[in-house]
Amino acid sequence: GENVEQHPSTLSVQEGDSAVIKCTYSDSASNYFPWYKQELGKRPQLIIDIRSNVGEKKDQRIAVTLNKTAKHFSLHITETQPEDSAVYFCAASKGSGGSNYKLTFGKGTLLTVNP
Amino acid sequence: KAGVTQTPRYLIKTRGQQVTLSCSPISGHRSVSWYQQTPGQGLQFLFEYFSETQRNKGNFPGRFSGRQFSNSRSEMNVSTLELGDSALYLCASSLIRGERGEQFFGPGTRLTVL
Numbered sequence: 001g002e003n004v005e006q007h008p009s010t011l012s013v014q015e016g017d018s019a020v021i022k023c024t025y026s027d028s029a030s031n032y033f034p035w036y037k038q039e040l041g042k043r044p045q046l047i048i049d050i051r052s053n054v055g056e057k058k059d060q061r062i063a064v065t066l067n068k069t070a071k072h073f074s075l076h077i078t079e080t081q082p083e084d085s086a087v088y089f090c091a092a093s094k095g096s097g098g099s100n101y102k103l104t105f106g107k108g109t110l111l112t113v114n115p
Numbered sequence: 116k117a118g119v120t121q122t123p124r125y126l127i128k129t130r131g132q133q134v135t136l137s138c139s140p141i142s143g144h145r146s147v148s149w150y151q152q153t154p155g156q157g158l159q160f161l162f163e164y165f166s167e168t169q170r171n172k173g174n175f176p177g178r179f180s181g182r183q184f185s186n187s188r189s190e191m192n193v194s195t196l197e198l199g200d201s202a203l204y205l206c207a208s209s210l211i212r213g214e215r216g217e218q219f220f221g222p223g224t225r226l227t228v229l
Contacts (some may be wrong), residue, residue, distance in 0.1 A: 108158075
């Protein structure tokens, strides 16, 4: 089955700096890659996603890049703010067919933005 | 629209008991997935239901089961509880199966097994 590795497990940055979280996946058939943000005691929330027919996607201060050949994708957060502090999870799944919604998650990255 | 809701939010059980958790998806969403979240293993897929049928299953023992009703509400059951079943159980709903598969999570049920 699919395996998703996520690095680093913890990341501490100064407010205003950029943060990068990287994930690799094992199943070349995976074609949907969402990122979730989970604040302490709250539910995971989708912040951005990318499909395999796209190499990069941006939404304000957040961007995701995908390298299908190397089977890795990354989350980039620019101009970080204290409210960006949370655990971030990457995930992968196949976009159609029988395993459509079986998301395989990375272990998470605890991002701390210091004021 | 109301978000995904889960009941109960907190539950304390003892080893050997069984438990049933409930999930109400966003109105109109027909796919419901269940995940177990623990500090050690992270988020792990349990199963997915669509149109009252289990479509996918993760690598969990048969003690974990679920069902979906005609209104898309879903329940999961864990029998013969073990200490290791203590976790946050999250359900997520999706509008349709296919290309647009964004999943929206509920707040979770925190299960503690003593």
